[in-house]
Amino acid sequence: MQSRIQRLAVTVGASLTASALAAGALVALTASSASAATVTLTPTADTRVQSNAASTNYGTSSTLGVDASEVQKTFLKFNITGISGTITSAKLRLHVKNAAGAESTSGGTWRLMSNTTWSETGVTYNNQPAIDGTTLGSIGSVAVNTWYEIDVTDKIPASGVISIGGTSASSNGADFDSRETSLDPQLVITTGTTPTPTPTPTPTPGTDPILVGAGDIASTGSGDNATAALISAMPSSATVFAAGDNAYPDGTLSNYNTNYHPSWGAFKSRTIPAPGNHEYHTTGASGYFDYFGALAGPNRNGWFSKDLGNWHIISLNSEVNMAAGSPQETWLRQDLAANTKPCTLAMWHSPLFTSGSHGPDSSVRPLFQALYDHNADVVVTGHNHNYERFAPMTPSGAVDNTRGIRHFVNGAGGSSHYNFTSVAANSQARNADTYGVLKFTLHSNSYDWEFVPEAGKTYTDSGTTACH
Template structure:
């Protein structure tokens, strides 16, 4: 199977006029499907057909259910993510309303004959909920479990008496509903890494939203430092981090951040995670993901707390020894502070550690600290683009604490940036190949994905 098939680039469809046919648009394993049929039904007029209406209605009192049908074709690889994206055309009043819950539905209906009396049943457990919605805004729901090659049909219902109105397929390419499908490497709990930093505090609930991503995604959790605010005390870990990301403590492999050290010796962090966090005097360790054939290295970027990061420092010597002792083809590393960042938070004192990783042909480096998402092309320690040996860097400070929308001067090799979306980076690691995807929290649409091969 060609490796290029695993490259994930979001495809954009360019259609003109009314959508009378719904082909897929594909770009390297990504597909965009438009509905072949969509309409709604109303319990208030059980024998009426509403195909001539310019919207899809979802509400209660009377019950109104919207239906969308897609012809999914051309999927050669496993479906790893699928999202039903719809655009709110209006809401009945100025307040945000519940956008509805998505279910599978029967497929034997046509928009020209659909009525409440002959509507297909909504089947199975809910696939997802749009939550509160606002007019002139896109919303996504994860529907991966329902998508295969063939005819796929969804129903959207709501218990909200006011509900919402969505644009139909006749709206044209700018606002028509979309089914976004990504295919590629199948992820299992044994070959998936879920990464983000800058996570929890007791005075906000964004970390609960990102924790819900972990609830549905199997894999090892790479917590990239500054796990709880403000000072990483034992009480904050118990009361603020524990109820959200702490639900996944047993599968978490953390890195220590600077906020953890606002408690002396990061005692709250090391006390909470115990041996999972490495020795309290060090904070560095490594582990393997044998299902994917990957070696994972966790480092402590708080250099002043552990004897420095310079050449010959205890951590630099340990790192080189660990790399020499684990000469696998695919290696990934993570720490808290970024060495490259357009968010003006770079830490050049980490360069000796980065150089050791580069010389050992490490593939990926993850960090947080900047409350943003940024991806870099593979590069050398001197910021030279290097697709052959370079390390691909990700900054994923989007775990929940807060966001920094504004980037500073865009530094070399920065490819993708977002400072307005909380979420988690999902890395699927298999022998010789890796695939990434940014998973946004519910009702956020930013995502980006791609793939690479090991050196």
């Protein structure tokens, strides 16, 4: 199976040479137009049919598929609406399901269909509509847990309901996530002034920036040594984050020098920190700001931003005023408005969503709202001494697979463990007995995440998601 870093990043019909494709080269197009707008549509219906279950309907299944033996076909329906302006780009995106048997030599051929009246809960192999019409493109060899896309620009209408069908001539076809999952198919449409693209190289596979870290790190135990060893084994170019409560018990300068510095201090010069509630056991979190100095941002207020590759990284302070109109929230909105990077990750200490014993902190919602309003992609927090991953969500906690923010809690940096009290809505992965670091590989328009466990433990969690 291909590594996630080596996944295919080429659209059908893209102007790349065959030799570049063979070499796995990644090319980004930089647009000069600032007036372009992108709308991401998800299916209003999707299903598959199977020849070995000819009368079965799979309309509520989490899996779509294309295969020649047993025959599987996939049907997608989109309602193209809310589009204003000339369509300058349209891409069909599909996510290969992270399940056994999903590695494949054929992601299928995809066509427009004349039939747009089929029902998601009514289609079976016996009564399937014809997959006819314009060929949109084909997907070749695929790997699990990876997004693939087909350029359908100039092949779809500017409005109305369309149907798309997928088939494969290979007996080693592919399984895709359906709209019943958080990785549902997408039709990504960009409108506006047609940009003049200038090819610019992005990092070759294996050199995309890495951001790795945790919160709730160093006390008098050995957990921080275990997590520091994980980071030490990674490339020295990796940027490290420390998401608050970094030095126990009180975040004093002495605590930092005695507990934090002997382990995670090895990465100090390449660390993006954030303060936690234990840092504020000292007035103004003086130990935190004295230890990190300029690395903690200007003005000793606890919020700042920097860029990593195509990503904008923001460190915020959940221990001071975050209300709408506060200095921090006002700064955040201004920072987001000025950001030119396509992908955004923010971190702070206290989580808005959690299943842990420290309940959700609603006071951070204005920060989450500002990030959501500007199409941010990821929020990372700590505070609860465990690991948890949520589905992409709105600030109110509703699943939003179009522009929701994926929320991670990783307080597994080394200072004890907290149990979960109950399972919060839309929690997708949890662990409460393993120290570990959360590693992000920041691609030009997507990210891989991986929870890396301490030596001797086996729990892990990983995946890939496209930027908004």
